[in-house]
Amino acid sequence: MAIKKQTYGRLALNICILILVNVLASMLFFRIDLTTDKRHSLSDTSKDILQELDDIVYVKVYLEGEFPAGFTRLQNATHQLLNEFRSYSSFLEYEFINPSENTNQEERNNLYRQLYEQGLEPTNLQVQEKNGSSEQIIFPGAIIYYKGVNVSLNLLQGQFGTHHEVVLNNSIANLEYEFSNAFLKLFEQRKPRIAFIEGNEELSIAETIDITNSLGVEKGSLSEYYQVERFDIKEFTIDSVTQKASIQKQLETMTLFQAIIIAKPNTPFNNLDKFLIDQYIMQGGKVLWFIDGVAMDMDSLNNGNAFSMALPLQLNIDDMLFKYGVRVNADLVMDMQSDEIPVVTGYQGDRPQQGMFPWFYNPLVIPKNTHPISKNLDALRTTFVSTIDTVNTNSIKKTPLLFTSPYTKLVKSPHRVSLNILEREPKLDQYKAGEQMIAVMLEGKFSSVFENRINPINKKIPLLSKSEETKMIVVADGDIIKNHVSKSGNAYPLGYNPYNNQQYNGNKKFIINALNYLLGKEELLLIRSRELKLRLLDKNELANNRFFWQIINILTPLLFIAILGLVWTMNRKRKFST
């Protein structure tokens, strides 16, 4: 009886200890991540975002079912990440859904259509079965609900020319950023104002419609993050007292925008334009420049001409950019890693026969650097891109963001651009100019271009000669932000080549990341720079010693258990033999 009482007493004690340990654990919450790349640890930014949650965030992940190993890894990583998120916020709920579960084909297709319309991109998988292979459609994405609004999130990131295992690994590495970014989008009540500058024949509304509002089903546009407006720098408010155009008022209006985008101007800036932009920067304004070094576009070649002259584009801003720390060169990069254009190769009767040819003046830029703005981006489509040189300015930090491939050739303007180059095989030894920088970020305290000069505009307006800490990004191609508009006025998605139906998603993401970085979301973007090392099997070793490694994998755990059992038995024998 006494033994029984003791037993129950111990049991009660153990249960109490268990409860106490749990209570203490919930009070003293900590986690230890033993992985070298800290893959199970959230960034402080994500933790802050999660701790700010004030209502239920419901994440529906459409990644459930039988997948190949790579997608199972993505699924598990998403699952783990969401569990991690839940450790920091009890408001987060999630569900994994298999959209292909319904056996009714019509209903299944309706769901596919609905998910596609909501912005999730389908992926076709070849699944190996006993009797061959079959095709499976999956939607590696999630829809996140918060207070009656929702955003969709594609977990698999398209990366042109990248091995699918690397794409999956990069997608896994970016999961935290993508989710945190989506949460931020949902929480942001008042969007910051940004503006496209007009007045110097910049890109029109139609030519920037995709980056502004997202034309395609795939979401991702500036208006998801910002209130995007257009601001004509030459259109002034008339002062009611003096009845004159108010420069001060113009500057005040400009400073309401947290960032301005100067998208492919074509006519020279006058001193007043330069003064306004300069003083906007001096007041801490952020600028995203998309500037062409030479005046050249495909329309010049399409109008029946076999060639056209690429001439230096005189925008009258060289001195400004030079003062800030860069120079956009009046040259063109010809890159063997390029997009294609259609060219008439002959006629069959009256009908022209077309072929697609790589057009070296349209380099495809595949970002390789680790800066959060451009890391793991899909290819960017460029058109007649120039190079950028940085200038020695002490207080400015310069970070290159985009480089062409190493297989380049530089041509100085004036340069004769001709379709005839397609007729000849390119000489590889000419394309050895190496990687060319085409985008750079400048950070620091900028000096005004009007510093030590007489105020060119109005002496009554105080001239700021040194800026606050601010940033700008200069891209040496205006077309990176330009979506194609057909002659009939139809706009195509940014980065889309209508001739071969190839979509390059890098343009859009680069611009969004760039603006997010400029406007203080760098902490969020830093999550993007996390590197998860891909630990793939050594294919050569696998081919040579497959059986050996299979045996090792099977026997090692068994051996381990056997040793453990042996030690346990020996221990017991020793204990009870006395």
Next chain:
Amino acid sequence: MKKISTIILLLVAITTIIYQQSKNTIKKELRDFAVAEIDKVQKIFFADRFNNEVLLTKQHGKWYVGEHLARENAIELLLNTMQKIEVKNPVAESMHNSVIKSLATNAVKVEVFTHDENTPFKTYYVGRESSDHLGSYMILENSNKAFVMHLPGSNGFLAPKYNIDGEKVHVDLWRERAIFQFKTNTIDTLQITHHQSEERNFSLIKTNESYHYQGEVKDVQTEVINTYMQLFENTYCEGFMNTYEKKDSIFASTPLHSISISANGINTTLHTYNKKPRQLHLDAESNPRKWDIDRMYAKLGDDLLLIQFRTFNPILYGPTHFAVEK
């Protein structure tokens, strides 16, 4: 003792692992609206806040609403919805109280019975549509957690799939809408009466497997009569309107037409009545039409029906329809 402690620790560990592996973080008992084995459902009961009740029962493989046969497609849609509804999203905490209040005052109670006919297998409440109109607020009985529910792949809210009209349920919405379902040659006599133009009245009387025409026209086409009789094989009304407050005054008015059918010793009579148009319709002289040109009311037994000219015009042809063309 050690063993018990080990077992407890193991159970705790296993529970934690299972919880970690769960692919849905919302407790099943809070979101378990769907009826997986829909074939086992035998009875469905609806009740609204106006004390209207509808009882759907399955008898010998067919569904009935009260003593009437229920519409097959409506039942199919309901069962499919019940089987496949999913959580669209939980109701935001900031809105939860107002949604609960709204459910308490507007929702329709749905009870689903399987084999045990006295205890519902599942009970939940279907409320109003969510703000984006892509789901409906719903809550399970004895739960304090409301959800926006939807049918995956379908864009819309769920009340129409449960045949809820606004916030009301009614037997009429579930009833089979077939008025005449007489197989060929089962009609013994048929009489069409045009109360406003008696010269158009006629009757057809079955004699020796063919129909004898009685009316103004002398020479009739037999084939036309045979085709005409086929119209009574499947004639549907648009809906039942037994809750319409002017039902009695419609029945008290003079009918436009009467269709009397005698088959297998049972007499069936349908009377039609003019219906006022819902919207302003102008005639050729731009005068407002007094009567609806698309629909009529009809009386069949004690039921007030809404019928369409599109269906009944061929039935109400005058005798000239049968006349031999000269």
